[in-house]
Amino acid sequence: xxxxxxxxxxxxxxxxxxxxxxxxxCGAAPAADALLINGAGATFPYPIYSKWFDEYHxxxxxxxxxxxxxxxxxxxxxVLAGTVDFGATDGPMTDEQLGxxxxxxxxxxxxLGADVPTYNIPGFSGELKFTPEAxxxxxxxxxxxxxxxxxxxxxxxxxxxGNDIVVVHRSDGSGTTYVWVDYLCKVSxxxxxxxxxxxxxxxxxxxxxxxxxxxxxxxxxTPNSIGYVELIYAIQSNLPYGRVxxxxxxxIKAELASVTAAAAGASKQMPDDFRVSITNAxxxxxxxxxxxxWLLVPSTIQDGAKRKALVDxxxxxxxxxxxxxxxxxYARLPKEVVAKETKAISEIK
Amino acid sequence: xxxxxxxVGGALRQGRVRAFFLRWRSGDEVAHLxxxxxxxxxILLTVLLVFELYRxxxxxxxxxxxxxLFTSTWDPVFEKFGALPFIFGTVVTSALGLLxxxxxxxxxxxFLAELAPPRISDALSFVIELLAAVPSxxxxxxAMFTLVPLLRNVVQPFLKKxxxxxxxxxxxxxxxxxLAAGLILAIMIVPFIISISREVLLAVPVEQREAAxxxxxxxxxxTWKVVVxxxxxxxxxxxxxxxxxxxxxxxxxxxxxxxxxxxxSSLFAPGYSIAAVIANEFTEATSDLYISALIELGxxxxxxxxxxxxxxxxxxxxxxxxxxxxx
Amino acid sequence: xxxxxxxxxxxxxxxxSLTGICALAVVSVLVFILGYLVWNGGRAINWxxxxxxxxxxxxxxxxxxxxxxxxxxxxxLAALVGVPVGFIGGVYLAEFGGKxxxxxxxxxxxxxxxxxxxxxxxxxxxxxxxPLQHFSTLAGGLALGVMMIPIAVRSTEEFxxxxxQSLREGAxxxxxxxxxxVATVVIPAAFRGILTGIMLALxxxxxxxxxxxxxxxxxxxxxHGWDQPTASLPVMIFTYAIAPYDDWHRQxxxxxLVLLGLVLLANITARVVLGRKLSSAxx
Numbered sequence: 001x002x003x004x005x006x007x008x009x010x011x012x013x014x015x016x017x018x019x020x021x022x023x024x025x026c027g028a029a030p031a032a033d034a035l036l037i038n039g040a041g042a043t044f045p046y047p048i049y050s051k052w053f054d055e056y057h058x059x060x061x062x063x064x065x066x067x068x069x070x071x072x073x074x075x076x077x078x079v080l081a082g083t084v085d086f087g088a089t090d091g092p093m094t095d096e097q098l099g100x101x102x103x104x105x106x107x108x109x110x111x112l113g114a115d116v117p118t119y120n121i122p123g124f125s126g127e128l129k130f131t132p133e134a135x136x137x138x139x140x141x142x143x144x145x146x147x148x149x150x151x152x153x154x155x156x157x158x159x160x161x162g163n164d165i166v167v168v169h170r171s172d173g174s175g176t177t178y179v180w181v182d183y184l185c186k187v188s189x190x191x192x193x194x195x196x197x198x199x200x201x202x203x204x205x206x207x208x209x210x211x212x213x214x215x216x217x218x219x220x221x222t223p224n225s226i227g228y229v230e231l232i233y234a235i236q237s238n239l240p241y242g243r244v245x246x247x248x249x250x251x252i253k254a255e256l257a258s259v260t261a262a263a264a265g266a267s268k269q270m271p272d273d274f275r276v277s278i279t280n281a282x283x284x285x286x287x288x289x290x291x292x293x294w295l296l297v298p299s300t301i302q303d304g305a306k307r308k309a310l311v312d313x314x315x316x317x318x319x320x321x322x323x324x325x326x327x328x329x330y331a332r333l334p335k336e337v338v339a340k341e342t343k344a345i346s347e348i349k
Numbered sequence: 350x351x352x353x354x355x356x357v358g359g360a361l362r363q364g365r366v367r368a369f370f371l372r373w374r375s376g377d378e379v380a381h382l383x384x385x386x387x388x389x390x391x392i393l394l395t396v397l398l399v400f401e402l403y404r405x406x407x408x409x410x411x412x413x414x415x416x417x418l419f420t421s422t423w424d425p426v427f428e429k430f431g432a433l434p435f436i437f438g439t440v441v442t443s444a445l446g447l448l449x450x451x452x453x454x455x456x457x458x459x460f461l462a463e464l465a466p467p468r469i470s471d472a473l474s475f476v477i478e479l480l481a482a483v484p485s486x487x488x489x490x491x492a493m494f495t496l497v498p499l500l501r502n503v504v505q506p507f508l509k510k511x512x513x514x515x516x517x518x519x520x521x522x523x524x525x526x527x528l529a530a531g532l533i534l535a536i537m538i539v540p541f542i543i544s545i546s547r548e549v550l551l552a553v554p555v556e557q558r559e560a561a562x563x564x565x566x567x568x569x570x571x572t573w574k575v576v577v578x579x580x581x582x583x584x585x586x587x588x589x590x591x592x593x594x595x596x597x598x599x600x601x602x603x604x605x606x607x608x609x610x611x612x613x614s615s616l617f618a619p620g621y622s623i624a625a626v627i628a629n630e631f632t633e634a635t636s637d638l639y640i641s642a643l644i645e646l647g648x649x650x651x652x653x654x655x656x657x658x659x660x661x662x663x664x665x666x667x668x669x670x671x672x673x674x675x676x
Numbered sequence: 677x678x679x680x681x682x683x684x685x686x687x688x689x690x691x692x693s694l695t696g697i698c699a700l701a702v703v704s705v706l707v708f709i710l711g712y713l714v715w716n717g718g719r720a721i722n723w724x725x726x727x728x729x730x731x732x733x734x735x736x737x738x739x740x741x742x743x744x745x746x747x748x749x750x751x752x753l754a755a756l757v758g759v760p761v762g763f764i765g766g767v768y769l770a771e772f773g774g775k776x777x778x779x780x781x782x783x784x785x786x787x788x789x790x791x792x793x794x795x796x797x798x799x800x801x802x803x804x805x806x807p808l809q810h811f812s813t814l815a816g817g818l819a820l821g822v823m824m825i826p827i828a829v830r831s832t833e834e835f836x837x838x839x840x841q842s843l844r845e846g847a848x849x850x851x852x853x854x855x856x857x858v859a860t861v862v863i864p865a866a867f868r869g870i871l872t873g874i875m876l877a878l879x880x881x882x883x884x885x886x887x888x889x890x891x892x893x894x895x896x897x898x899x900h901g902w903d904q905p906t907a908s909l910p911v912m913i914f915t916y917a918i919a920p921y922d923d924w925h926r927q928x929x930x931x932x933l934v935l936l937g938l939v940l941l942a943n944i945t946a947r948v949v950l951g952r953k954l955s956s957a958x959x
Contacts, residue, residue: 384768392781405798604918
């Protein structure tokens, strides 16, 4: 009898001990000032963000900024629901979404990036030139073969096979999608009426991949496929990507200079809330599918420590942080935007 | 201790009250109450679950009504949501999974129950049960890197060449798609069919087999014409159970189904299942209606699996009763 | 021998060989899974995997130390929820239950068992993540705990029922009250079985990914305490598998091997301890 009681007592102690003791060995004793800030959102800037948060953590070991790339739609949603401390998106919030926010949400541009058409064509790994009509036609499902006239026309030297094109798009709510379809709306009337623009659209054709990572993964594994990803994903996955014809008629490759050129016009006339579209921007050297990407920060943050940390991070991001952008193929923010933003940070209370 | 209880109880002169008091003192009533409380939390949790599903899907239910189940558009931009593509994808992949798993599973169960010596039968069925323990995400991982390339490079071109006149095997060849999802589901549900079918087959009274053999049947004829029909209800029950599992599978399906909410006749085409769309889009549903539509999908899935599980249990129970009933 | 009986005999041989092939096919799938995982995962496992945190996107190296600890924390929480409710609920059904209420409890247990894991995730999201306003280990652990309950209840009840009635009667005859008989005689007799049932339930929820996707979310750093998002092995496998980075694929195989190894270890230990087949209906 006594032994049975001892066994039961032991089990109860185990249970109680588990509750109390477990947090201690799990991830080292939480230091008195250890701060964890949670953010979620766009996969478009995920490589630079993860680099930034890692670097910032090295500078401030007691601050951990945990960012999860779940797509811009997720960033917007979670910031509206208040389940994360900040969000991130490449498709700026609509007025309707801003209206749903309990506390006002501020947009802070971080870097400039580009959507590139990346493809996997067996036997061909060169650079293709895409016209706006070709891109719209492919994603509408009207151009179905790689050796269609719309593709062979601008690429006379390329040996394109007669295989079916496999379209890959995003399955999750995505700012990368937003940038892509924003561009397609501007260059294709049919796309504008049939599909429209948003972080998630009703795609006429194609496979869905989760995140930029998922699309790049699918394109890499699926022959005859084409998808749209942020530039760095194509580079890091060793996937070829094409040039796109801009509004001046030139076929431009996505790179630092052309992306910066796309933002030149808009940065001089940046609206106060920083929400602006730079797709199909004017300019001879401008890349047509470029975009700012934003951090979504509530204008009122209750937790003093978190507020201080976020404000400090934003200042760091605008100064030292910009140095990390170019090695990862993101363009720095233009000077005018940085100046305007530095002032806007003080709006966070 | 007991003496005071008896004294007080005696003074009350009511047998039942006295007995209750005695039970209380001895701790039985407390124990009963305690265990009852824990058991009722299970009921509470289930009721809460259904209630939460119902409540949070109210927006979508009010807006679409029953049409939700028959609309095939899923358009977050223009906020038009319909469940049909997902119901289609879920049902097709599960049906495909069953199509492959049932013959395989019942065949293996017959082998294990009728032919294999008991020790080998036990060992093999243990190994097969280990298959049921493999997590879904690991099936997905393996399917992505082994099954999908196999389908894309070998199986689907072969099917296209030989059976390409059928609408099921036409269309572009992605590798991922309904066929891939169906096949991985088949592998995942086959252990359930085998273990339950084997149990019900073993539960068939030996007199049935002996009677058949005594009448001159071969082993196979006795199995196929007597034992299996006797256990028919239980085997059917295991199939329903497997189907319920297949309907709810999330991770493996998400990784290989192609994530495209379209209804097509080709098995090579990408599709979308209810569980997969919830997994992909839940954290990003940017409007309340969007999330409500996703939760309504969850409710639909819940009801489907509920009905199937209920039927399954009834059938299995019926066979077990039949097996133990006296002739 | 007339033609008909030759035919019947050959049908007999052919059909039984076919069923044998079916069984062989199923078993070989498992062998293939194990072999492939061991081959790919084994090559990828190194000391870093168990000790380092993930590196920034696109950079190679790093490990899943936080995911391993995260999964352990989630399982601990799941056990804290699932074991008491499951165990004591099972005791109720086997020992104290009244007729109608027992039926109700069994029915809802079955219902809970059949709930798809993604729906369980929705439930935990609406109940815990939304009110608390952030993702947390707590939410993930509770989702897993609720999933554990039906399995724990079923196996506890089954093993308690398997205890011979004579043991109970003997205890009662010696003057023990009902609860004492149960607590001191019946439960210890079924202890081994109940423990292995709980271990199997834990193994089952250890591999669940869907309920964690929007409850415990994910975390590239260590997760402190219970109210922060945490990395977990299944979610990391999913995230890394669908990405295009080869180094992430490598780590996904390693994680898959670790996870599968633990799950299979639990199952095999259960079998060895009990020495007989457990009810498959608990699956």
